[in-house]
Amino acid sequence: MAFNTTLLMRSHSDVSTHYEKTTVDIDAIMDNITIVLYTITIVFGITGNSVVIWMAGIRLKPNVTNIWLVNLAVADLIFCLTRVTSLIKKLFYDHWPFGVFLCKFNGFFKYANMFCSVFLLAVISVDRALCVWCPVFTRKRRTLCAARVVSVGVWILAVIFSSPYFVYRQVYLGDNNLSKCSLEVKEASKGDNTAKNALYSIRFLCGFLLPFLVILCCYILAAAGIRRTRFSGKSRPLRILAALVCAFFFCWGPYHCLLLAKMVDKKSHVVKVGLPIAKGFAYFNSCVNPLLYFCMGLNIRQSFRQSLSGIYRRAFMEEGHTVQSQEGTAEESCNSIPKSTGFVRDRHKGISKV
Structure with a gap:
């Protein structure tokens, strides 16, 4: 009997040891994947967004769409720069050596970027719908001027929604005497997660769900308007913005869904394994946009003869003035080329300069 008891205890110990090794292996794999995603985000994000700011903000003639895209690129560039500290933290086993201020700023701008990006995408979607329906x-x-004022308003809103993460983010001593940087609400330490759950809920509703509904409605209206006015196809800016929206929600969607799951069951194995990867993919969104511009501006037939500036110039060029309809030129009214240099097509008089 004693022999059987000893055998059972040894068997249970072996199973526990095997489970712990498996868990450690999974954690190590998750950390390696996260490090790779962070590195890609930083390298391609800083390079790509710098090129976008240089091309759309400096080299090209300013227009409304480019103002939106430059603001997106600025938010992504600052975000990618702040991810350097997150990468170093991961390399040092989640130890935070940068002090309280950088801890707060790092978390603050992480969500400022998210809010700014999704608010700008919503503004752009409303802008395109108005271009089609109210030329x-x-x-x-x-x-x-109006585009710049709206952009400033978007930044202000993003700062307001992100400010709680600057207030509540703290550095504390964790396991193995390593400094940790994370969101710490006083009530949560007493078992009351109401404030934390409220922040998660506001972030999901205002930073994901509501903007998604606005964007979806605007694109449905824009598509219906394009079909009603018999445009031959979408303008390149509309295609680019549709790609940006898809990329944003594809990258940030899993992260928000897993945060909701975390509110329900914090100890869920799926949340523990999936959230670090989902966070890495959410960060990856900041380096995707320049790649989308590049792909949209690339002419496959001339791919070996195109310069980088030529590709981005073609991507950011507004094509609305080339699309015609019998009822009017809604896309034409939405490009930002001054009237003194534009052309208007009259179906009775041909082409005339205005």
Whole structure:
């Protein structure tokens, strides 16, 4: 009997040891995947977004769409720069050696980037829908000054929604005497997660779900308007913006879904394994946009003869003035080329300069 008891205890110990080794192996794999994703995000994000800012913000003639895209690129560039500290933290086994301020700023700008990006995508979607349905209205009010004012408003909103993460993020002593940097709410230490769950809920609703519904409605309206006015196809800016929206929600969607799952069951194995990877893919969104611009501007037939500046110039060029309809030129009114240099097509008089 004693022999059987000893055998059972040894067997249970072997199973526990095997489980712990498996868990350690999974954690190590997750850490390696996260490090790779962070590295790709930093290298390609800093390089690509710098090129976008240089091309769309400096080299090319300013227009409304480029103002939106430059603001997106600035948010992504700052975000990628702040990810350097996150990468170093991962390399040092989640030890945070950078102090309290960088801990707060790192978390703050992580979500400022998210809010700024999704708010800008929502603004761009509304802008494109108005271009299709209200061309006269947009011709008078869609100016560079208005775009800059709206961009400043978007940044202010993003800062407001992200400020709690600057306030509540703290550095504390964790396991193995390693400094940790994470969101710490006083009530949560007493078992009350109401404040934390409220932050998660606001982040999901205002930073994901509601903007997604706005964007979806606007693109449905824009598609219906394009079909109604018999445009031969979408303009390149509309295709680029549709790609940006898809990339954003594909990258950030799993992260938000797993955070909701974490609110329900914090100790879930799926959350523990999936959340670090989902976070890495969410960060990856900041280096995807320049790649999308590059692909949209690339002419496959001339791929070996194109310069980098030529590819991005073609991507950012607004094509609305080339699309015609019998009822009017909604896309034409939405490009930002000054009236003194544009062309208007009259179906009775041909082409005339205005």
